[in-house]
Amino acid sequence: MFKINNVNLIYDLKKESQTYALKGISLKLEKEKFYGILGPSGSGKSSLLYILSALKKPTSGEVYYHEQLLNNIGNEKLAQLRKQDFGFIFQKHFLINYLNILQNVLVPVNSSEVKYVNRAKTILNELGLSAHIYKKPYQLSGGQCQRVAIARALINHPKVIFADEITASLDHKSAKKAMKVIDKYRDGATLIVVTHDPSILKEADEIIHIWDGEVKDKKEIGD
Numbered sequence: 001m002f003k004i005n006n007v008n009l010i011y012d013l014k015k016e017s018q019t020y021a022l023k024g025i026s027l028k029l030e031k032e033k034f035y036g037i038l039g040p041s042g043s044g045k046s047s048l049l050y051i052l053s054a055l056k057k058p059t060s061g062e063v064y065y066h067e068q069l070l071n072n073i074g075n076e077k078l079a080q081l082r083k084q085d086f087g088f089i090f091q092k093h094f095l096i097n098y099l100n101i102l103q104n105v106l107v108p109v110n111s112s113e114v115k116y117v118n119r120a121k122t123i124l125n126e127l128g129l130s131a132h133i134y135k136k137p138y139q140l141s142g143g144q145c146q147r148v149a150i151a152r153a154l155i156n157h158p159k160v161i162f163a164d165e166i167t168a169s170l171d172h173k174s175a176k177k178a179m180k181v182i183d184k185y186r187d188g189a190t191l192i193v194v195t196h197d198p199s200i201l202k203e204a205d206e207i208i209h210i211w212d213g214e215v216k217d218k219k220e221i222g223d
């Protein structure tokens with residue numbers, strides 16, 4: 001589903017602040033699997049997620065989604081692809097403050113058809129938010145908003161779900177519950193979860209260890 005070949009990502013190229021975020025990364029990700037991307041802060045996890053989802057273009061190297069080379073696709077087409085195929089959950093939830101919780105979850109489908117409303121309510125219920133669906137985001141805690149963002153990413157049956165440090169604002173029990181709900185409602189979507197917390201990757205099919213911009217063998221980092 002994804003194939004990346006020898007990808008390098010350099011921020012602030014040729015400036016004093018130049019940072020080598022990703023160094024010669026090659027990976028293949030298969031569809032329907034759950035991948036964890038694990039590494040310490042600053043190791044390049046978010047950068048790798050941005051490369052896979054084409055939110056950033058690599059400085060060099062190729063990124064394929066299915067057979068399609070993403071490097072040279074125009075921004076409009078990329079935006080279309082992301083809207084159609086990808087679901088995103090970021091550490092910052094980006095909810096819309098003047099919409100209620102239910103309306104926020106329905107944003108990706110842009111519809112209040114009964115089938116979507118029912119799916120939204122079901123997922124919100126599983127995330128423990130059924131009492132809050134007509135409230136506005138500012139009436140909820142950070143952790144509750146994060147769970148709303150999870151429901152929003154699942155509403156439209158994406159083919160790939162990208163999740164970046166989504167459990168940072170959740171206590172351990174809610175984090176595990178949130179991971180269970182994502183796994184239950186992803187309906188065969190490829191799931192790519194970036195985290196520094198291995199305990200939420202118990203169900204992962206594969207864990208990619210990243211260290212200082214490089215993918216490491218488990219043995220190399222000695223755990």
Ligand SMILES: Nc1ncnc2c1ncn2[C@@H]1O[C@H](COP(=O)(O)OP(=O)(O)O)[C@@H](O)[C@H]1O
Nearest residue numbers: 011012019021040041042043044045046047048
């Ligand atoms: N927009 C940016 N501009 C410059 N440097 C950046 C930018 N984003 C990240 N970096 C640097 O790239 C490296 C990898 O960052 P990142 O991918 O965010 O790591 P992680 O998600 O694992 O914490 C770090 O050294 C970070 O400081």
Ligand SMILES: [Mg+2]
Nearest residue numbers: 045046047165
């Ligand atoms: Mg990060």
